[in-house]
Amino acid sequence: MKLHIKNGRLVDPAAGVDEQRDLYVAGGRIVAAGRAPDGFEANRTVDAAGLAVLPGLVDLAARLREPGFEYRATLETEMRAALAGGVTSLVLPPDTDPPLDEPGLVEMLKHRARQLNHAHLYPLGAMTVGLKGEVVTEMAELTEAGCVAFSQADVPVVDSTVLLRTMQYARTFGYALWLRPQDPWLSRGGVAASGPYASRLGLAGIPVQAETVALHTLFELQRSVGARIHLCRLSSAAGLELVRAARREGLPVTCDVSANHVHLTDVDIGYYDSNYRLEPPLRGQRDRDAIRAALADGTVDAICSDHTPVDDDGKMLPFGEAEPGATGLELLLSLTLKWAEEARLPLVQALQRVTAGPAAVLAAGAPAMPACGRLSVGSPADFCLVDLDARWRVGRDTLLSQSVHTPFDGMELPGRVRATVVGGRMVWEQDA
Amino acid sequence: MANPQLNRNGELTHLLTTEGLPRDILTHILDTAQTFVPLADRDVKKVPLLRGKSVFNLFFENSTRTRTTFEIAAQRLSADVFNLNINVSSAAKGESLLDTIANLSAMQADLFVVRHEASGAPHLIARHVAPHVHVVNAGDGRHAHPTQALLDMYTIRHFKKDFSNLTVAIVGDILHSRVARSDIHALTTLGVAEVRAVGPLTLLPGGLEQMGVRVFTDMQEGLKDVDVVIMLRLQNERMRGALLPSAHEYFKQYGLTRDKLAAARPDAIVMHPGPMNRGVEIDSAVADGPQAVILNQVTFGIAVRMAVMSIVASAG
Numbered sequence: 001m002k003l004h005i006k007n008g009r010l011v012d013p014a015a016g017v018d019e020q021r022d023l024y025v026a027g028g029r030i031v032a033a034g035r036a037p038d039g040f041e042a043n044r045t046v047d048a049a050g051l052a053v054l055p056g057l058v059d060l061a062a063r064l065r066e067p068g069f070e071y072r073a074t075l076e077t078e079m080r081a082a083l084a085g086g087v088t089s090l091v092l093p094p095d096t097d098p099p100l101d102e103p104g105l106v107e108m109l110k111h112r113a114r115q116l117n118h119a120h121l122y123p124l125g126a127m128t129v130g131l132k133g134e135v136v137t138e139m140a141e142l143t144e145a146g147c148v149a150f151s152q153a154d155v156p157v158v159d160s161t162v163l164l165r166t167m168q169y170a171r172t173f174g175y176a177l178w179l180r181p182q183d184p185w186l187s188r189g190g191v192a193a194s195g196p197y198a199s200r201l202g203l204a205g206i207p208v209q210a211e212t213v214a215l216h217t218l219f220e221l222q223r224s225v226g227a228r229i230h231l232c233r234l235s236s237a238a239g240l241e242l243v244r245a246a247r248r249e250g251l252p253v254t255c256d257v258s259a260n261h262v263h264l265t266d267v268d269i270g271y272y273d274s275n276y277r278l279e280p281p282l283r284g285q286r287d288r289d290a291i292r293a294a295l296a297d298g299t300v301d302a303i304c305s306d307h308t309p310v311d312d313d314g315k316m317l318p319f320g321e322a323e324p325g326a327t328g329l330e331l332l333l334s335l336t337l338k339w340a341e342e343a344r345l346p347l348v349q350a351l352q353r354v355t356a357g358p359a360a361v362l363a364a365g366a367p368a369m370p371a372c373g374r375l376s377v378g379s380p381a382d383f384c385l386v387d388l389d390a391r392w393r394v395g396r397d398t399l400l401s402q403s404v405h406t407p408f409d410g411m412e413l414p415g416r417v418r419a420t421v422v423g424g425r426m427v428w429e430q431d432a
Numbered sequence: 433m434a435n436p437q438l439n440r441n442g443e444l445t446h447l448l449t450t451e452g453l454p455r456d457i458l459t460h461i462l463d464t465a466q467t468f469v470p471l472a473d474r475d476v477k478k479v480p481l482l483r484g485k486s487v488f489n490l491f492f493e494n495s496t497r498t499r500t501t502f503e504i505a506a507q508r509l510s511a512d513v514f515n516l517n518i519n520v521s522s523a524a525k526g527e528s529l530l531d532t533i534a535n536l537s538a539m540q541a542d543l544f545v546v547r548h549e550a551s552g553a554p555h556l557i558a559r560h561v562a563p564h565v566h567v568v569n570a571g572d573g574r575h576a577h578p579t580q581a582l583l584d585m586y587t588i589r590h591f592k593k594d595f596s597n598l599t600v601a602i603v604g605d606i607l608h609s610r611v612a613r614s615d616i617h618a619l620t621t622l623g624v625a626e627v628r629a630v631g632p633l634t635l636l637p638g639g640l641e642q643m644g645v646r647v648f649t650d651m652q653e654g655l656k657d658v659d660v661v662i663m664l665r666l667q668n669e670r671m672r673g674a675l676l677p678s679a680h681e682y683f684k685q686y687g688l689t690r691d692k693l694a695a696a697r698p699d700a701i702v703m704h705p706g707p708m709n710r711g712v713e714i715d716s717a718v719a720d721g722p723q724a725v726i727l728n729q730v731t732f733g734i735a736v737r738m739a740v741m742s743i744v745a746s747a748g
Contacts, residue, residue, distance in 0.1 A: 197639070202574030316528070
């Protein structure tokens with residue numbers, strides 16, 4: 001299959017390119033940009049006039065709920081949602097049921113994904129057996145099965161000795177640990193960020209120190225062990241300041257934020273809207289501004305969707321009893337564009353945080369992985385065609401994900417994916 | 433964001449919290465309650481305002497006192513009253529909150545009085561009931577207890593006439609107290625001169641200053657020259673974590689005794705939402721003393737709840 005994408009605006013943050021260029025695809029790879037290779041005869045030519053051609057998005061956190069939670073979502077529905085959102089590479093946290101702590105489970109998941117033949121799935125292995133924070137998993141076996149790094153998802157390791165040992169073991173083989181910094185004691189029972197708004201609503205708070213204390217612990221252990229750590233879903237100005245200092249110091253640290261936290265604050269919870277019940281909790285405006293600044297200056301490597309399908313039963317509850325999480329795969333691109341618009345950032349810079357940025361995070365921990373998030377010659381042909389000017393309303397009728405619960409429900413967002421290509425195959429198309 | 437308590441005409445259709453309620457609505461409730469107070473001394477204590485209406489008391493959390501006063505208030509308005517103790521029925525069988533509400537709505541409920549352990553539960557219910565159905569919050573989590581606050585306001589107005597020159601101290605476990613939050617919002621809306629919160633740092637939530645409250649950790653200073661003292665109930669389970677070491681030490685530091693009360697103005701009144709822990713947050717000499725108006729609060733509570741139910745039920 002040879003593809004010719006003509007008249008499109010090629011945006012490739014990895015190369016700093018943003019200009020009109022044709023793209024030529026053969027054998028599942030990009031073979032040329034700009035001028036056709038000699039003797040290139042396309043099987044299909046797509047006129048992308050008026051559309052941007054972007055690398056397929058790389059999402060560092062998307063729960064597809066398989067295995068174990070198929071009533072909330074399945075690989076099939078959520079991978080279609082990914083394609084509709086222009087996401088072609090997804091990292092899966094290990095908090096499935098059972099958790100991804102055995103090679104067989106990971107192989108089964110990869111097999112299911114291959115059958116569906118859609119986006120690329122990159123599972124994170126559980127760092128400890130059953131995510132219980134007690135016994136380290138067979139990391140080498142899990143890596144062979146296809147895990148790209150190791151994580152505890154949202155389950156804390158309470159015992160610091162286990163954390164130290166796990167870091168030492170991962171460091172032995174050069175594996176990266178993906179951790180969400182949150183002290184289990186300071187966050188216990190909390191459902192919203194500590195502060196005036198949570199006090200008013202009478203919601204139990206999670207203080208910012210839950211994040212900073214956990215970061216201090218991680219960095220201090222990292223100084224002695226040297227393991228690579230990717231910090232997931234930073235939420236506070238103070239936390240980001242610690243990450244900035246750690247990077248200056250030279251610790252091997254990367255980090256991401258969720259697209260929700262780029263835009264929202266705790267006050268948006270309004271009158272207990274459970275769509276805003278998220279982990280970590282939304283914090284104040286100073287924190288939101290700090291997240292944007294850290295994204296702009298490169299302290300934060302990536303914006304992820306933190307896609308977490310929750311069904312109606314999980315959300316139609318009082319705020320504190322509702323399940324945390326929001327659907328996000330189909331919003332990641334639009335929320336990134338919205339941020340670029342509001343912060344008046346060049347498109348290449350903003351889109352870097354959902355393409356080359358997260359791709360570099362993955363590559364740093366798993367060098368053997370195929371390249372993603374770029375449109376250079378020789379790269380896998382994973383890209384999407386996007387109408388940047390289109391605006392769409394988030395809702396039940398526009399989302400493909402099995403969950404429609406997102407704080408952005410009912411809002412109008414910029415940017416609509418018209419087509420998505422994975423490995424040179426057109427796997428998703430939508431008419432204007 | 434539209435105020436979920438008001439309908440399109442600005443009428444009170446649910447009472448969920450005192451926060452964000454306009455002053456004239458608060459005053460209207462107090463004025464209406466005043467017309468109901470004399471009923472208690474009449475032979476026939478009923479008025480026909482809610483005749484033919486069904487009031488469901490939904491208590492997901494145990495409470496005898498509040499439920500009883502709501503029940504009496506609804507009966508005096510001539511409503512048909514149904515008490516549901518949800519702890520031992522649907523919730524135990526796994527029925528969801530909204531399913532329970534949908535089922536009771538199908539039984540032609542007109543008004544739900546709701547107590548729930550989760551902050552915001554009455555908001556959720558109010559969002560999902562039909563437009564002609566009304567919700568009155570009888571206490572949700574740590575969030576709000578608006579009828580308690582209104583009866584507190586009624587009591588203060590009864591004894592002090594005017595709010596504008598008053599200094600009011602709320603003492604004790606503010607962190608876990610829905611009464612404290614509702615009192616604070618009502619007092620600031622009604623324009624008292626100063627609202628104080630008094631307690632150890634472990635029981636004071638962050639952000640009190642933003643609610644217009646002066647914070648004191650010293651009981652003597654906090655009570656100095658106040659006109660009204662509102663004591664809060666201290667739950668026994670607070671003694672188990674790291675919040676407080678013992679009831680004994682708490683009483684020594686923050687329990688209201690005659691000595692400590694001497695710092696307040698001589699005509700200060702002492703209030704308590706009940707039930708009291710004598711010897712923990714309040715000394716019997718004060719609870720039964722001349723400055724205590726705790727039983728008046730209970731009596732006024734019935735009139736205030738009658739006022740609230742009749743006002744929301746008349747919203748179009």
